[in-house]
Amino acid sequence: MPQIAVCKGCGYVIYEGVELKSADEIIQMVGGRCPKCGKKLTFNIEDVEISS
Ligand SMILES: [Zn+2]
Secondary structure (H helix, E strand, O other): OOEEEEEOOOOOEEEEEOOOOOHHHHHHHOOOEOOOOOOEOOOOHHHEEEEO
16 A cells, blocks of 8 residues: 655645555655645645545
């Protein structure tokens, strides 16, 4: 089952894949901001919702 990280601001799927990543890895992948709504993502796990 893939890991899915969703922006809490707009629901955009920031990361989806079978490789498990930590929230800070995912945030760094997109340069610290949601590509869709531009919401600044922090290293706080609450800004990235991860379900598996
Ligand atoms: Zn967003």
